Amino acid sequence: MKKQTNPNIKAHLIRSAFYVLLLLAVCVIPFALGQRNIGRHAPTLKTSRAGSKAVRPQPPQGTCPFPWSFVASMPLDFYGAGGASDGTSFYAAGGYTFETFDSLDTLYRYDPVGDSWTQLTSMPQKAIMPTAVYYPPTNKIYVFGGEDGNTGDNFDITRIYDIATDTWTTGTPMPGVISFAAGGYVPGNGKIYIVSGYNTGTVDSAQPNTWEYDPVTDTWNDLTATVPFPHPAGGFAFGVINDKLYISGGRDAANADINFTWEFDPAIPAYTAKADMPGGQPNVRGSAVAVGALFAFGGGNPFLAPENVATRTASAAGPAPGSAKAAHRSTEAASALAKTAPARNFDPAAIKRNPLLPTTTGRTDVYDPSTDTWTRSADLETIRSFVFGAYISNSDEIIAAGGFDGNFTTAVAEVLTPCIPPPPTPCPSTPTPTPTGCGLTVGSGLTIGFGPNNYFQIALNTVNYTFQVSEPATNDFALFETHDPWGFTVIKDAITAAGHTYTEFTPADLAGFDFSQYRVVILNWDDTFLTDFGGNAACGGSGAYIAALPALEAYAAAGGIVWVQGGIQGNFGDCFPLPFGGQACIDFSSTDPILEQCNPMMIGVENPIEGNFASHTSQTDLPAASNIVVINGSDSNSVVYELACATPQPTPTPTPVTCNSGLIHNGGFESGNLTSWTVDGTMPDPVATNALAHSGRFSALVGGNVAALQFCGFGTEPTGDSSFYQLFGPVPAGATLSFWHWDCTTDVIDFDWQDAYITDADGNILLTIYHQASNNQCWIHETVDLTPWVGLTIGVKFLAHQDGFGDLTTMLVDEVQVDVPGPCATATPRPTPTPRGQPTPHRRP
The missing domain is CATH 3.40.50 (Rossmann fold)
Structure with a gap:
C-alpha cells in the first residue's frame, strides 16, 4: 500500500546538508541517460519489430513543436529562483544550491545575443522560491517573499531591482510572509497580483491569499476576504494573458499534486476554473507566457517519502559520477550515515526496501486560453523540477534554467521557440478486431x-x-x-x-x-x-x-x-x-x-x-x-x-553430465574455514560463514563488516579489498569452472564492486568473469570454459571492494569446483575373496 508523504515535511525542500547527503547519496535512482550501468546482468540489447533498436517518432523538421536547445549554462547550479524578463535579457533571482547547501541572494542575467551569463548586484535578502515580476513602466523587477531553504522561515519582503542602475531597494512589505506563490503584472490596471503559496516551511500552510500591489503608490490591498484563491497550494505554473492571471498545477495543503487551472480576472474580480493541466507531475514547474499561451515545463516531486512511488526495490542503483555522493563524500557524512542508517544481516525474505526516489519530468504543456485547451510541446532535454524561466521577446525564445535533475542542482539552460502545437491527429475509425485464429x-x-x-x-x-x-x-x-x-x-x-x-x-x-x-x-x-x-x-x-x-x-x-x-x-x-x-x-x-x-x-x-x-x-x-x-x-x-501467430519454442537440449574433478580443495568451505585458500585482501578478512549457504552448511564471504555483523544495507563500511584465491592445475581437457555466488550492495559500480577472476600462477588476471555491483540477493550459477588454459596451473579469485562511505557490499561464494565431462567414474568393487578351504584334520601318530 502506498503512503502519503508526511504533510509536516515540505517534500520538495531539503532542510540540511546531512539530509541531502542521506537522500542523494543513499536513496536516489538517477534518471539521466547512460547511468544504469549498475550490474552486469542489466539488459543492454534493444529490440524493435525487426529485432533492432526502436526509434522514437519525431515531428518533421521545421514544424511545431520545435525542440528545446541548450545554451550557455549558468555560472552556478541552483534551483528555485524567481525568473523574469525585460524582453531583452532574462534575470534569475535567489534560489538554493547544493554546492553550499544554502539559499542564495544572487542575481544573474542571461544575454541571448552573447549567449552569456553575468552576475549582478545581490539581493537584500536570500531566498528560494520567491515570485519575480517585471514591471515595464519603470523597467524594474519586483522579487516578492520567498523562503530560507534551511530553516523554512518565510519572508514578506518586497525587493525592487532597478535594471538601469543595477541597484536594489525595498518597498512596503507584503500583507504576510509567503513563498511558492503565483504572480504577475496586469497592464490593464497597472497592478501586480500575488496569489496563494505557503507561509511556513511545510505544505500544510498553503494560503488562500489574493494580494494586489500598486507599484506607483507602493501599497498593498488584501483581497483575500472577498476573493480567496479557491484551492490553496504552492509551486504553480502562472502568467498573465490578456489582463488575466492564469494559475495551474502545484501541491496543496493535503500534500497532493493538483492539476487545476484557474483564471483570475481582476476586473471582476473573480476566479474561474479552466481545463486541468495534463500529466502526472504538475508541481514546481517552470512557466512563461508567449504567443498568447501559458507554457509549463519540467516539474515533479523530487523528494518523495518511502512507498510514495510504485517501486519497492533493493536496487543497487544510486548516485552516478557527478552526483551528490561523488561530489560530497566526507568522513563526517559517512560517520553520520553509519550511525543513523540500519545495517542488515542475512534475511533473504526481507528484501522489500522502500527507498526515496525522485520523480521529475521534462514535459512541456501549452495552455491556450482562447480555446481552453492544453496541448503537448517538446520535452526539455534535461528533466528537472524547480526550473525557472521566462519569455525573452526580443529573441523570441522561452528560457528554462536551473532546477533539480534528480541527482543534484543543475546549471543547465535551454531555450524554446514558442508555438502552440496543433492537437493530435485523431485515429481513423477501424473495424472491431476479430479473432485471428492463431493466438x-x-x-x-x-x-x-x-x-x-x-x-x-x-x-x-x-x-x-x-x-x-x-x-x-x-x-x-x-x-x-x-x-x-x-x-x-x-x-x-x-x-x-x-x-x-x-x-x-x-x-x-x-x-x-x-x-x-x-x-x-x-x-x-x-x-x-x-x-x-x-x-x-x-x-x-x-x-x-x-x-x-x-x-x-x-x-x-x-x-x-x-x-x-x-x-x-x-x-x-x-x-x-x-x-x-x-x-x-x-x-x-x-x-x-x-x-x-x-x-x-x-x-x-x-x-x-x-x-x-x-x-x-x-x-x-x-x-x-x-x-x-x-x-x-x-x-x-x-x-x-x-x-x-507464434510457434512454440523447441524443447531445450539437456545439459551434459559433468563430474567434479577434485582440483579445487575445500570448494564448499565445509571445513568451516578457508583451508586451501589464500587470503590476499583483508579489508575485511574473508571468512567462512554458516549464515547462508547454497548447499551444505558453509559458504565463503567477502566484503561487508563481519566484525560488526553488518553485511547488507548501511553501516560502518571498511575501505579496500576483501579477497581470496586458490591455484589449481594442470587444467584437464574439456574442463569447466563452476561456482555459485550471492550478492548484495546498496552502492553503484563506480564506488563498490564484486569481482571474480581467472588468474595465472603469479596472480595476473587472465579473465574477468564479472565486475559488478549486484544486489540480486539470490544464488546465481556461473560457469567458465577453461579450454584456453588446458595443461596450465591457474587460479580463481573472488573479491569485494568497498569505499568506506557506509553503503555495504557483500558477496558469498559456494560450491567452487572444476568439472570435466561425465559421467563420473564408478569405483570398481573389490572382488569377493574366495573362501579358503578348511584343512583336513590328520590323526596324530
Missing part, C-alpha cells in the same frame, strides 16, 4: 496496477482488445496473481467495466492448468518479485511460471490469448522469460513514448505515457515478428508489445 501474446512492463498512475484506460483498452481477438471458450478471463498490486484492483475493475467476468488464481495453480477453458489468460505480475510467481530466471532458478511456459505457448499457438503484465518489483538485473522467447528485465522509466498511438491498446492514451514510474520492466531479445507499441523513454527498449 496472441501481449507483454507489458507498464505499472498498470498502480492506481495513482491512472492507467485505467490502458487496462480497459487491453481488456477489450484481448477479448475481441480471442476465440470462444467456456469462461472469459483467467487472472493469475499473488495479490492486488499496491492494494489496487485496476485490471479487475477494467474487466468488470467491460462487462466480462474473471476467475482469480495463484501462480501455484499454473501447474497442469487447462488454459483452453478461458478466452484470455492474464499473468498479472505487477508489484511482485520474481520468487513470488516463479519467474526467477535471473538467479538460475525456475518456478511455477517458468514451468508453465510450454503450456502457455501451446495454448496461444492454438488460438488462445496470453497477457503477461510484468510491472514487477526488484533490482536491476532481475529478469524473467517471456512466451515464445525474449525476456523482461527491471528497467525503470518515468516517461514511455507510444510508437503506435492508434493501436487498440493505446486509443485515448496520452503520448508519452508518464507515471511514477510509468514502467518497471522492458523487453529485449523478442521474436522478430513482435509488434512494439510502447518503448522505454530512456533506452528505447520495448515496454508494450504484441506477438500474433
